[in-house]
Amino acid sequence: MTEAAPIKQIRRVLITGASGFIGGRLCEVMALTGTYTPRAFVHSTATAARITRFPIEFTIGDLRDGASVDRAVEGCDAIVHLARGEGSVMRAGLENLLQAAVRRKISRFVHISTVAVYGNLPPPESVSEDAPIRHCDNLYGREKLGQEKRVLKHARTRGLPVVILRPPNVWGPYSHFSLEMVQKIRKGTLALVSNGSNPCNLVHVDNLVEAIILSLWKPEAVNQVFFVTDNPVITWKQCLEDQAALVKNSLPHVAEADLLVPPPERVWRESFKATPRVLVSGELRQQLRRIPLIRIVEEKLYAGFQSLSASTQQSLRSRLTGGSVPVVTRAASAARFVRDGLHFTQLRSVAHSSEKARRMLGYTAPVRYEEGMALLEAWLHYARQLPA
Amino acid sequence: MSDAKSNSSILTAERKTGSPASPIRIAIVGCGSITEGAHLPAVLASPEVQLVGLVDTSENRLRSLKEKFGPQIPGFRDYKELFDKVDAVVLALPNFLHASVGTEFLKRGIPVLCEKPLSVRKAESVQLCEAAKSGGVVLAVGFVTRFFPSTLLTRHLLETGFLGQLHSFDYEFGTAGGWETASGYNLSRETSAGGVLAISGSHFLDRMLFLFGDVDVVRFLDDSRGGLEANCIAELLATGSGRRLPGTVTLSKTHRLDNRLRIVGEKGVIIVAEGQTLSVTYFPSGSDLRQEIFMSSSVPGAPEQDYFRLQLEDFVRAIREGTSPGVTGEQGLKSAALMEECYAKAERLDEPWCDATIHYFPRALPAQ
Numbered sequence: 001m002t003e004a005a006p007i008k009q010i011r012r013v014l015i016t017g018a019s020g021f022i023g024g025r026l027c028e029v030m031a032l033t034g035t036y037t038p039r040a041f042v043h044s045t046a047t048a049a050r051i052t053r054f055p056i057e058f059t060i061g062d063l064r065d066g067a068s069v070d071r072a073v074e075g076c077d078a079i080v081h082l083a084r085g086e087g088s089v090m091r092a093g094l095e096n097l098l099q100a101a102v103r104r105k106i107s108r109f110v111h112i113s114t115v116a117v118y119g120n121l122p123p124p125e126s127v128s129e130d131a132p133i134r135h136c137d138n139l140y141g142r143e144k145l146g147q148e149k150r151v152l153k154h155a156r157t158r159g160l161p162v163v164i165l166r167p168p169n170v171w172g173p174y175s176h177f178s179l180e181m182v183q184k185i186r187k188g189t190l191a192l193v194s195n196g197s198n199p200c201n202l203v204h205v206d207n208l209v210e211a212i213i214l215s216l217w218k219p220e221a222v223n224q225v226f227f228v229t230d231n232p233v234i235t236w237k238q239c240l241e242d243q244a245a246l247v248k249n250s251l252p253h254v255a256e257a258d259l260l261v262p263p264p265e266r267v268w269r270e271s272f273k274a275t276p277r278v279l280v281s282g283e284l285r286q287q288l289r290r291i292p293l294i295r296i297v298e299e300k301l302y303a304g305f306q307s308l309s310a311s312t313q314q315s316l317r318s319r320l321t322g323g324s325v326p327v328v329t330r331a332a333s334a335a336r337f338v339r340d341g342l343h344f345t346q347l348r349s350v351a352h353s354s355e356k357a358r359r360m361l362g363y364t365a366p367v368r369y370e371e372g373m374a375l376l377e378a379w380l381h382y383a384r385q386l387p388a
Numbered sequence: 389m390s391d392a393k394s395n396s397s398i399l400t401a402e403r404k405t406g407s408p409a410s411p412i413r414i415a416i417v418g419c420g421s422i423t424e425g426a427h428l429p430a431v432l433a434s435p436e437v438q439l440v441g442l443v444d445t446s447e448n449r450l451r452s453l454k455e456k457f458g459p460q461i462p463g464f465r466d467y468k469e470l471f472d473k474v475d476a477v478v479l480a481l482p483n484f485l486h487a488s489v490g491t492e493f494l495k496r497g498i499p500v501l502c503e504k505p506l507s508v509r510k511a512e513s514v515q516l517c518e519a520a521k522s523g524g525v526v527l528a529v530g531f532v533t534r535f536f537p538s539t540l541l542t543r544h545l546l547e548t549g550f551l552g553q554l555h556s557f558d559y560e561f562g563t564a565g566g567w568e569t570a571s572g573y574n575l576s577r578e579t580s581a582g583g584v585l586a587i588s589g590s591h592f593l594d595r596m597l598f599l600f601g602d603v604d605v606v607r608f609l610d611d612s613r614g615g616l617e618a619n620c621i622a623e624l625l626a627t628g629s630g631r632r633l634p635g636t637v638t639l640s641k642t643h644r645l646d647n648r649l650r651i652v653g654e655k656g657v658i659i660v661a662e663g664q665t666l667s668v669t670y671f672p673s674g675s676d677l678r679q680e681i682f683m684s685s686s687v688p689g690a691p692e693q694d695y696f697r698l699q700l701e702d703f704v705r706a707i708r709e710g711t712s713p714g715v716t717g718e719q720g721l722k723s724a725a726l727m728e729e730c731y732a733k734a735e736r737l738d739e740p741w742c743d744a745t746i747h748y749f750p751r752a753l754p755a756q
Contacts, residue, residue: 010754031613032746035753045575046568049618049641052583053611058575173741174642206745210752217754366748379741383643384562 010077010107010217016041016063016097017082019048021174022112025205026080026212027051036216041072041083050174063093066100073100078108078216090143091150098154108222109162110215111151112208115201115227115352116141117166122350129166129227129356148225155223163215164225167208168201168352169345172372173379175205181243182385184342191252193259193343196237199351203229204372207365211354214361226357230372231365233351246377246386259343409708411438417467417489418480419444419453420570422503426532427478428457430696436704440474443467449570471496476526476707478700479503482573483581487512490527494519499526501703501713505590506720508582510728513721520717528703528713529720531594535695535702536665541683542651542658543599545668551653557600557626557635559592561662562619562645576615583616584639585727592637592649593723594715600635601628608730611737618642619737622730665692 013030017023018040030038031054039057042048048058061068063083073079079101083089101109116138118126125131136142154160169177184190211228215221244251289295357363380386414437416423423442431439441462444450450463464470467489470477476499479490487507490500494516506529507513520527533539545551566574566587573579574587585593596603604625610617618641626633638645647662656672666686670679682688699714706713 028742029746029749032743033749033753035756042575044568045572047565048575049566049584049616052575052616053613053618055577055614058572060572060575206748210749213749213752362752364748364752367745371745375741375744382739382741384645385643 010036012037012039012057012076012078013216014039014041014059014072014076014079015082016079017084018042018051019044020082020084021176022170022205022208023080023082024050024174025172026082026209027054027056029206029209029213031056036213039072039076043083043085063089063096066096069093069096070100070103073097073104073106076104076106078110079106080110080112080212080216082112087143090147094147094150098150098158098160102154102158102160107161108216109151109154109160110212111147111162111164112212113148113164113166113225114141114144115166115168117145117148118350120344120348122348122352124350126350127353129225129352152223161222163221163223165208165211165215165228165357166225166352167203167211167228169203170205170208171202172205172367172376173383175376178243178376178380179385180342181240182247182380184340185240185244185249185251186247188249188252189340190240190342191254192237192240193254193346194256195253196235196240196346198236198346198349199233200236200239200346201229201233201348201350201352202239204365204367204369206367206372207363210366211357211361211363214357214363218361220360224356224360226361226363227352227354228357228363229352229354229365230367230369231354232369234369236346242373246380254343256347259347409436411436412475412704412707413438413440413473414476414478415439415441415443415464415467415470415474416478416480417443417470418482418485418503419446419449420480420482420573421568423478423480424453424456424570426696427480427503427700428453430694430700431478432457433694434697434700434704436701437476441470443470446571468492471498474498476501476703478530480530482571482579483508483586484573484579487515490516491519494523494525494527497523497525499528499703499707501528501530501700502717502720503530504532504594504720505529505582505586505724505727506717507724508586508590508727508731510721510725513717513724517717517721526703526706526713527717527720528699528706529594529715529717530699531591531715531720531723532695532699533591533595534598534715535698537683537686538660538665538668539595539598541681542649542660542668544683545658545681546599546651550655551651551658552655553653554631554633555652555654557596557633557649557651558638559596559636559649560638560645561588561592561647562638562640562643563588563647564641564643566641574616580616582727582731583610583612583620584618584641585610585620585622585730588641589620589622589637589639590723590727593726594719595649596624596626596635596637597719597722597726600626600633603627603635603726605726605729605733606634607735608733609735609737611739612734617734620730621737665695666690 013036015023015026015038018027019042027038027040030036039059040051041059043062059072061072063069081097117133117136119136119141120138136145148164151162155162171178207230208228240251354363381388416427419442431437441464442450442453443464445465454461454463477493478501480503481489486502490502493500516527606625607623610620620639622637624635626635649660651658656670659669667680667682670681702714
């Protein structure tokens with residue numbers, strides 16, 4: 001495997017997804033601190049206004065176009081890959097970038113992944129990034145997991161020096177996550193699940209940028225995977241109540257059990273299974289009997305059912321109801337929260353630790369929660385998300 | 389210039405004899421997004437002009453537009469090939485090329501409809517205006533919002549004292565993102581020459597001068613860090629008609645603002661929302677009423693006109709009749725001078741979310 005290039009050689013850094021929220025802040029920090037020269041790879045010129053404030057270098061292209069990727073990589077010493085997109089961008093785009101990185105002898109390839117590679121409900125052992133990933137039931141996480149495998153394959157087979165960072169929800173000014181919370185709390189569509197006692201895995205964008213910068217030059221980082229999180233970890237209760245205080249709105253509460261519905265891919269199957277159970281339930285039949293016509297039909301069917309043998313009745317009942325599984329009804333007040341991912345993510349009980357990043361990279365997570373919140377509040381006012 | 393005079397005289401003569409004027413031969417120089425979305429459709433729709441060519445240094449852009457609008461349209465890589473082929477041009481190049489290329493056409497007597505802004509530099513605008521004036525050639529500036537009925541209506545209401553004594557005005561326009569440009573000229577100061585003030589704000593600066601007369605820049609704040617400003621706030625003082633009217637202009641390319649002009653007077657408030665082209669909204673003082681005001685010639689609910697075509701045909705009329713276009717070079721010069729004054733007075737907007745944590749990063753960087 002190729003050794004990482006000496007630190008002094010890393011100067012120009014290609015940043016994919018540079019016009020995004022994290023890429024934008026990374027460009028800002030690089031431009032303001034001056035040690036690295038960012039080359040911003042942008043797919044659209046329409047959304048790059050934030051980084052055009054700085055006299056930095058731009059390259060316009062599409063990751064799916066190998067030629068434009070190669071032009072973008074030429075002359076760079078390192079790459080930070082933040083771009084997202086549809087499947088072809090995530091797969092063919094990444095492959096183009098990795099191939100160009102190998103061809104151009106890139107000294108460091110920092111790939112931004114996600115804690116979602118562990119799925120919607122990560123196992124307890126995923127406190128550490130060394131925990132094996134057995135199953136990922138999160139679509140985005142599965143795509144990112146595929147990306148991680150692709151990146152590590154290039155490290156293994158082509159000698160590309162890579163670093164993989166796995167942040168949780170990234171918050172701060174310009175954060176979609178922060179904006180989403182504020183907007184939903186204002187509308188009353190975001191609730192606190194089970195009193196918000198689970199850990200809220202967050203990383204402030206500046207803390208993630210610190211980890212990216214360290215990953216660009218620390219020799220220990222090569223071919224490692226790191227969680228990057230804030231420290232200390234706060235609860236969802238604190239997170240959401242603090243956001244609610246910003247918008248001066250109350251926060252509804254919902255019980256964990258009320259959110260337990262099947263994932264989207266199982267909705268049809270579960271519905272087909274549940275419908276006979278509801279139809280033969282005593283509660284429904286009691287209501288339907290108030291309609292005279294239905295009462296006559298139902299009495300005839302019931303009489304026919306009673307004429308069957310006891311074992312046949314039991315067998316039929318079992319097939320219709322699916323055995324002894326009770327029909328779960330959900331509190332009507334919780335229905336409007338069920339489809340929102342921000343409620344399911346509150347069910348995650350694991351606090352991912354960035355201890356490895358601290359130990360190997362010297363990651364400090366310098367922006368504390370209170371400082372980050374004060375800056376977020378100032379930006380929300382500026383961006384007209386809160387009244388002046 | 390003799391060529392210019394002969395061109396103009398032919399066109400004017402046709403008009404004077406009453407015979408139907410033949411379409412004037414026009415080319416569009418610069419094939420970016422504004423040409424694709426506005427100028428080219430307007431040119432193709434108007435019987436007043438005949439398209440004789442598109443110009444762009446990018447073969448891909450030429451091919452793309454020809455595929456979309458017609459393979460028979462002649463394409464040129466060099467605008468100089470057009471000097472003897474056109475009666476007029478629409479100049480839709482990146483801002484930094486307006487002065488040099490526009491002057492070349494004007495000096496050859498070829499009228500120019502220059503996409504806004506004329507320039508963000510007063511000296512470049514002067515150069516263009518002098519080239520037009522010395523040759524007696526029409527120079528029009530593409531501030532298309534001037535052709536909105538709501539702009540003319542607002543000016544009419546102000547001139548007739550509809551609001552009584554004016555107290556203040558403020559204008560806001562902000563979107564999360566801006567134009568998708570074909571060339572990427574809007575990514576750097578070298579090619580764009582200005583940020584949100586020049587790109588989004590220049591339309592209003594022109595309208596403001598049209599509505600209120602001369603304007604002084606009291607203070608200008610922006611968020612440029614050596615590049616292009618994405619946000620800015622201009623505090624202004626309109627001094628036209630012997631009054632001193634304070635105003636504010638707030639612009640953003642990072643987030644949405646209220647996107648309207650508000651004029652406050654003693655009798656009430658007028659609001660003109662961005663994109664409100666046909667009417668203005670009036671809120672009388674001390675009343676809960678809200679009134680939509682239209683020009684008597686307007687039909688509420690009527691379909692929008694193609695304002696780029698109106699602008700183009702106004703340009704053609706000015707060429708044929710020897711009159712002033714709707715927006716003259718001199719008016720473009722005034723707004724350019726105002727932008728230059730803003731940039732000269734620029735102070736940095738306070739952005740604690742950008743600066744307050746920067747001191748943490750040096751310790752994460754490798755030792756130099």
